[in-house]
Amino acid sequence: MEERTVQLTENGKVIAELPIKTGTMGPSTVDISQLYQQTGKQYFTFDPGFMATASCHSAITFIDGEQGKLLYRGYPIEQLAQKSSFLEVAYLLLNGQLPTQNELDTFTHNILHHTMINESLKMFYHGFHYNAHPVAVMIGVVGSLSAFYHDSINVYRQESRIISAHRLIAKVPTIAAACYKHSIGEPFIYPDNKLSYCGNLLRMMFAVPCEEYELNQTAERALDLLFILHADHEQNASTSTVRLAGSSGANPFACIASGIASLWGPAHGGAAEAVLDMLQEIGNVSQIDKYIQKAKDKNDPFRLMGFGHRVYKNYDPRAKIIRDTCHKVLNEFSNTSDPLFELALKLEEIAVTDDYFIERSLYPNVDFYSGMIYRSLGIPSNMFTVMFAIARTVGWVAHWMEMISDPRHKIGRPRQLYDGAVSRDYVAITER
Secondary structure, three states, X not given: OOOOEEEXXXXXXXXXXXXXXXXXXXXXXXXXXXXXXXXXXXXXXXXXXXXXXXXXXXXXXXXXXOOOXXXXXXXXXXXXXXXXXXXXXXXXXXHOOOOOHHHHHHHHHHHHOOOOOOOOHHHHHOOOOOOOOHHHHHHHHHHHHHHOOHHHOOOOOHHHHHHHHHHHHHHHHHHHHHHHHHHHOOOOOOOOOOOOHHHHHHHHHHOOOOOOOOOOHHHHHHHHHHHHHHOOOOOOHHHHHHHHHHOOOOOHHHHHHHHHHHHOOOOOOOHHHHHHHHHHHHXXXXXXXXXHHHHHOOOOOOOOOOEOOOOOOOOOHHHHXXXXXXXXXXXXXXXXXXXXXXXXHHHHHHHOOOHHHHHOOOOEOHHHHHHHXXXXXXXXXXHHHHHHHHHHHHHHXXXXXXXXXXXXXXXXOOOOOOOOOOOOOOOOHHHO
């Protein structure tokens, strides 16, 4: 098959001929890696926010934003959400194929038996103020793991990568639960490896030593489903951060800590927390009309959080999946007099019927529903990003492993369009 190319011309003269690369799905890409050399070191490309730039080869996740499609390793998210479990999805993302029963049993055993953290790590939490944001604590503790598990940080050994991957997926829930316990002044709860991944997390967060803890299966399944939906989302800001950090050969614990830091932003993993902040600002149902008009006014800084999506130009497929679970959780766990839940449901009703929202595809997204589910389960809003980080750790690790094992990978080094001062001479301070 003849290779396709595009030509870049200047004043009628061809200054570069660039190959076109085509994947199995999605738009083709113009390979600009030799542009600088072909143009005599005269030109870079300019693409703030990487809106039209493919930074890597990847076989993990595919998104079709126009069609509202999300695939993990080729499997539709709808099928995985209905038929799979989070740890099975984790295996799929890491290994590229769905596991056999024996493979899943072995993988589950490996994960659940790495859930303990070094006892010395518990002392780290006491170095943080009691009201420190849990994400800040989590970044510090996850980053410190390389000081405890330095036996497996040689990123160029496959066995070390696998062990580090299992340790991260296993220990992040334990670290996250300890962040929560520290914030409310309760003793840390050790993991119980007889429980499921999500059941263990719920117990570590909400059990206390003086009482027997009863695990609620509705809560366990809702959390498992949310984690499946949040496990990966292609080359988003935090995943790209993990890849960029990892491109230098940094240890995996440092890379995942950098991903958590990126996730913290309100435009990314902090979106679910921002939804609750927005609901609290609106206050109650009587204020909805006022705030809807503010949202429609392009000159008003107020924005409705949890509606629409940068990638999906149609309905967020994850929101379709989680909506019914959200309503089920609200009915079972919520205080029906909570004005925020009443307000959220009214906003949902408006968003799917108001022409303004429909024309702009401003439908409720996964963050809108996940925030309500977490609140129903008793998880405070400052823990929402932490919960997101637990799920997304699987995707980050999968991308990190894919990148490190790819012989084509290079250290990330973006270029810039410099528009600062031209060369000038230093002037002594007495002469300025």
